[in-house]
Amino acid sequence: MIYLDNAATSFIKPEGVVKAVCETTYKNSANAGRGGYSAAIKSSEILYETREKLARVFGINNPERIVFCKNTTEALNFGIKGVMHKGGHIITTSMEHNSVIRPIKALEQNGVFCFVLQGDKDGNIDVEKLEKMIKPQTKMIIMTHSSNVCGNIYNIEKAAEIAHKHRVLFMVDAAQSAGSIPVFAKNIDLLAFPGHKGLLGPMGTGGLYVREGVNIKPLTEGGTGSLSESLLQPDFFPDMLESGTQNVPAIAGLGAACDFLLKNGIQNIHNYEKELRERFEEKVLNMENIKVYGGNHKTAITAMNIKGADCIEVAQRLADDYGICVRSGLHCAILAHKTLGIQNTGCVRFSFGYFNTPKEIDAAADAVYKISKDLQKCQN
Ligand SMILES: Cc1ncc(COP(=O)(O)O)c(C=O)c1O
Structure with missing residues (x-):
């Protein structure tokens, strides 16, 4: 084949990734954050270490602002739906995956307005045009870093500059760029990424980085393992957006994939x-x-x-x-x-x-x- x-x-995965998934499954399948015994603590450490490695890959200062998701689509839904509210405007491009377009279309039913920047016949996007599309109601610009159809890479640095000049949130879909080209989260407010494509990790992994100060609400609640005395979802990261049992073996694999990327x-x-x-x-x-x-x-x-x-x-x-x-x-x-x-x-x-x-x-x-x-x- x-x-x-x-x-x-991505396929093949680096040898270290397969080894980390298998060894973690075999030797350390305890639930992170649920017990004081050594296997549970080890699982929490795996999550922490992978978060740290991802932070190094993307140049993120605070690893706690990275939330594990099962893929890019989940991360995009968490970001878009967690931030947008009725009456808000969102700007996107005509080169987006339906993992961006469909959540936005769903929000249109709830009074969110969407504006699409059209690309040219070769799939190029002139991000300078974003500036004229911004209105007082514009809450977020979201765009892909690279097209999944034709591979074009877009100028997200310029787009971020325009968004921030107008105090608009800037979200990036890094499904096709994370691990394939350098991605720096420095000027990005929300970054959705897969673990299973260019980062070379296992399927079922991905994440959302949320910059400090971004006001976001969770889409799922419960099962955090932390703050068990409370009836409410924790309001701190990453627990606020990370509900339920995490896929520790796959996340161990993602950590090994980050090692591979950082080394090579x-x-x-x-x-x-x-x-x-x-x-x-x-x-x-x-x-x-x-x-x-x-x-x-x-x-x-x-x-x-x-x-x-x-x-x-x-x-x-x-x-x-x-x-x-x-x-x-x-x-x-x-x-x-x-x-x-x-x-x-x-x-x-x-x-x-x-x-x-x-x-x-x-x-x-x-x-x-x-x-x-x-x-x-x-x-x-
Ligand atoms: C640009 C883009 N966005 C989002 C996605 C969805 O990614 P995932 O399969 O990790 O949910 C893809 C998948 O191919 C993609 O190419």
């Missing part, structure tokens, strides 16, 4: 993945009938179509005939597909990872070539 679907979830350097990882993407794109762009979507400043994603071919069929042939795993069709981001003009066709998405090799890239490009020639023959 050649796995080129790392934007969905996210910039180095990005450079390597970029080399792979460029190698692939150089090859496919030399073929006659290939269309690649997006701009030049990208993560390790190549979104493409073989002209005239059904993207689902192409992906199926890649899987069946060549053992190559990619995503095809619509990728949970219909506004982004509309922006790129591929809402009716979808596209084939190749997403490369740190454990892919140049040989695999060449095999994938070769497979695309053969499939396109085959399909051409069928059309003639």
